Amino acid sequence: MQQDRQKILTVSIKRLLRRGASSRLRKIVNKTHGADLSILFRDLPLKDRRLLFDMIDDVEQKGILFSELDEDLFIEFIDGMDPDEVVAILDDMPNDDVADLLNQLPDETASSLLKRMKKEGSDEVEDLMRFEDDTAGGIMNPDFIALNQEITAKAAIEQIQKEFADVEMPFYLYAVDEYGNLVGVCSLRQLVVVKPQTPLKAFMTTDVLSVQTHMDQEEVAKLVARYDILAVPVVDDSNRLVGIVTVDDVIDIFREEATEDILKMAGVGEEFVETKSIFKSTRIRLPWLFASCLGGIFAFYVIGTFEDSLSRITYLAAFIPVIMGMGGNIGTQSSTIVVRGLATGRLNIHDIWTVVGKELTVGFILGLVYGLLIGSVAQMQYSTFMLALAVCLAVVCSMSVAALVGSCVPMIFARLNIDPAVATGPFVTTAIDIISVYFYFTIATRFLGV
Amino acid sequence: MQQDRQKILTVSIKRLLRRGASSRLRKIVNKTHGADLSILFRDLPLKDRRLLFDMIDDVEQKGILFSELDEDLFIEFIDGMDPDEVVAILDDMPNDDVADLLNQLPDETASSLLKRMKKEGSDEVEDLMRFEDDTAGGIMNPDFIALNQEITAKAAIEQIQKEFADVEMPFYLYAVDEYGNLVGVCSLRQLVVVKPQTPLKAFMTTDVLSVQTHMDQEEVAKLVARYDILAVPVVDDSNRLVGIVTVDDVIDIFREEATEDILKMAGVGEEFVETKSIFKSTRIRLPWLFASCLGGIFAFYVIGTFEDSLSRITYLAAFIPVIMGMGGNIGTQSSTIVVRGLATGRLNIHDIWTVVGKELTVGFILGLVYGLLIGSVAQMQYSTFMLALAVCLAVVCSMSVAALVGSCVPMIFARLNIDPAVATGPFVTTAIDIISVYFYFTIATRFLGV
Structure with a gap:
């Protein structure tokens, strides 16, 4: 529309x-x-x-x-x-x-x-x-209404009409002491409801949530969203009120951060590239693909070491795509859940073992299901039980390891204060590709004795 | 923190x-x-x-x-x-x-x-x-301040103090006519600034943005974000004011929709699964992996048709991972850009040819870069020029087609009113896997005459 x-x-x-x-x-x-x-x-x-x-x-x-x-x-x-x-x-x-x-x-x-x-x-x-x-500090609005806690409701209304007529959005009225330190908050509605002679400090809320100028904007946004407030006051190191972050800025932050996370995970930089020129777009996407290219070349050498076996049983090659695909997909699922869970606060970086343990279990169960399925296809096609078993086992290993790597890596990165979204995309996929191929050939050559 | x-x-x-x-x-x-x-x-x-x-x-x-x-x-x-x-x-x-x-x-x-x-x-x-x-209608708040457009500013203030003292957030005051139809809007500040005897209709803004009860929540959220407003009034089919959607609900919608999009693209359902039980989590993820499993089995049959060639030149298999990986990754980049671009309004579904054309160009350029790189590796390893050329060409084709499919599919789905995020994840990846493998073997067997 x-x-x-x-x-x-x-x-x-x-x-x-x-x-x-x-x-x-x-x-x-x-x-x-x-x-x-x-x-x-x-x-x-x-x-x-x-x-x-x-x-x-x-x-x-x-x-x-x-x-x-x-x-x-x-x-x-x-x-x-x-x-x-x-x-x-x-x-x-x-x-x-x-x-x-x-x-x-x-x-x-x-x-x-x-x-x-x-x-x-x-x-x-x-x-x-x-x-x-x-x-x-970077996103705050320096226009806000600050009133001395000692003045009356009536005086406050007059002051607002006179001095603060051009404050964009008078969500909350902040009360400050003689040094400009934040001491309380009240609403415009409270002002008109109480008796005119009541001083602010008699009815203001003293339990004010505030943030410091250097707090990360994502943290600020999460606070505003979690407590459903319209604005949060920003104070400097000495608790002096210097600005407010309003809810409309918070919306922009969330949209920005969500887009950033999505783009980073797909390896297309941080900013939206589609509106940029073809040249810029190419340049931003090039390095991310380089990681996957290196990984692919590494996988190529891994397969190279199994060339003898391959020359004896050529159809081994036919299972490479399905084993890589299954590992890659479940790895993406795991890392997406963890990255997004961390971003929205549904997951806590301290719970690393619970999360990774759960993902590993899910990966193992799904690995069994699809291992049996793909193993059956192998059995039908080549009627070699040991091959079918090898394929089945390779799928189980590859999917379990993929779920493990996919959940572990972003968790570890988050604990090291590295953005999990950046790390996760190309890094996880490439690692899983190589591991999958290696597992598959190792298992298959053992089982088939080639 | x-x-x-x-x-x-x-x-x-x-x-x-x-x-x-x-x-x-x-x-x-x-x-x-x-x-x-x-x-x-x-x-x-x-x-x-x-x-x-x-x-x-x-x-x-x-x-x-x-x-x-x-x-x-x-x-x-x-x-x-x-x-x-x-x-x-x-x-x-x-x-x-x-x-x-x-x-x-x-x-x-x-x-x-x-x-x-x-x-x-x-x-x-x-x-x-x-x-x-x-x-x-589903997300609106039925508590809002509606005042008859004929009353004075003074009467309005009195009515607000008496009747609407418990309205949660009095962002805007809506003016209605005798039938309850929305005719204007003004702010609390305007009320205290104008002369007490002025009727609302003399100073209210008559150009009010409103939405209908059946409008999709994402559309509502985008309007609120785009025009930086604190609340948007909701009217029924006969323009009667029935509620407001406030900015704090809009935050929740954006967070929800962003998470949904990310999860859908990774094929892990719509809701956040990590907090669910292992059994539920497995069940939700199972079907998405089935798509990629079917695709993998299909790729297996595709490779099967080239078994003769493979048995003659076994090292052909070694390039499967890198070609699949490069195609898959650029395909993910393209589809992510399009899905996210559509969600944030940076891309318009009407511009399908511009977008797809641009992605195809980027895919082709990046394909040339990486095709030459991977081709050189092939040349160094096997000193067979025709093989190197085939690998190079396969990378170019695979990456171009992947960028094409990755950008086309979500655009087409969006035009058919199917959520592009759902469609994109497993569908695009699987399609690209099969196409990449097929291109590679077709080109390689032609060039090498096997």
Whole structure:
């Protein structure tokens, strides 16, 4: 549905561009949300993007579009723009969004833009840029409502109307002491429900969940999701309130991290490559395939050592694909369960032995089932009992070991603080391929005495 | 960090349970969030779970724990409980949560509990249960603030304090006409900023994004994420406002859908299996492996038809793993990019030819690179130029076809409205295995004249 709407937008804009129907274009562009325009921009040449961008009347709308643009497109787009216009847009944007944008640009460009920005905003932006991208500090919003715990509900309402009228989303009101330290939280609703003269500290909740600026964004996101809260306050090392991470940022983090995990496991880098050029896409995917290529060449040498046996019983080769396939598939199952389980918190890195033990058992049972099945096919085809037995046993071994490796490796990587998703894809598959082939030939040559 | 905290909780609760330290346990249980208790419960026997549950003083806290429990655990838990106690907890819970819980129970149990519930709540719960689980109606919250568009800001504030004091999260105030139809939206902040006598309709935003009850939950989630809104109103067929979907539900949907996609692609069902029993886990994984087993047996017959050639040149077999591996891996890359691209909206199903064309090009380039590399290894090992050429060509063909199949299949499935994630995993891998092996042997036997 959403896709259909987007498609219609793209088609009609392209048609209007061909026709040069400026006034119609201007109308549509100014009515369309920045998020939709950013997707449209992916399909347009730079010239048309500039044309449409210049038609946007509202400077705030331009800012939203800036934030929504893909990194590549943004850098390319800003390159030829008048710096004064860029600065005018940045000055109007929320400071955390400006910090994110400037972090994408080369250092020189970023600092020259910063210098031209209004002092008040640029100081805050510089502060924000000091935090790592993927930490609480890097994603936090510096606009929040902080009130002194000593003031009354009535005074709080007045202060909110006066000073904080432009805070984007007033989810929670944070109470601070005289040093700016976070001491409590209350809701807008509480303020209007209690007697006007009650001081904040009399009704605020003092048990506030907060995170520190250097906490990893994924941890922050998990906290917000687990406790179903709308925003979590961020404090610095001395417990001073410096920002909030809101639930809408958390959504983006989860989508980003899920996509990253999926892409990493398939060995296609961390970022979404499809919208990049063929050359970039090829370059990102090349090294991951190299791991599997090395593994394949290794398997080739392993088989080479059994060449004598193969020349005597050529049909041994026919079982290579099914044994590799079964091992590879159950290995992928195991590693996926573990990687995703760790990411969602369903599995705990401390439970390594329980998890690996369970996977090994499942691998063994499934190995028996399919070993018997594939062994029977071998028996029917070649009527050699020892061959059938060897194939059966090879499947059992290969699937058990695959489940073991597939679950062990991501667990161990997670304990060593290496991202299990990166490690798992090519590494596990390649290891399992080699092990499967080796087991199979070793068992078969013993059993058949060749 | 979160995991460490959870681990400490589990360990200390277990120790206190062994010691029978009731008063300490009671204190901890009442201080711990339901979300944390639900994870703790996974590690405890039913007896201990009941013991801890009975220690919870607050009925609301019990309700939160109910909502957070895994489905299996909830059903098992509720089985031996006194229905009166269950009903007391349900009566206190938000109705949308009750509807979700009852949907997990057998029909009989659900309707007997519904009959015992307070009339007011049970009617609303029944209404909610009519919607499909994964639609806007199924996930919406029926508690929202709807105000007549004709009333003044002052009257609105009074009405909110009186009637809507228990609405969980008053993100937006919806304006309705005399028939309950959605006509506008405004924020709590706007109410306190405008002159008290202004009627809602004078300052409300009339351009409200809304969704219909039967819209798929994933579509709803994408809308909320795309436009960075906190809640989206849900209307029935006649545009009457019936509920809202809030941003915290959207987080759950994204996490769920991402996990589902990842699990489906790996062929381990839709739900997270690690917390299930070994038997269940085996049963869920069995059928997916069957597809790859059939494919393997098919590949076995394909190789069988080349047995004569193999018996003459046995070392042909040594290249099977590397050719299958390279095809399989690039196929996984392509299908992952497409499945994830479709899920996140980075790719559009209408752009099938662009996407497939690009993947085919990337596959061909990467095929050339690795074909030359693997061909060189063949040349070094066997000094037979025609063999090296055949291996090189087989890698190019296998990788190109794999990229083609890997990108085509999910695109086609998506257009046929079949979930691309389900289809992609075992289906694509198996197809590529067979095609790779067939290409390799056909090319090699031609080139080498065997």
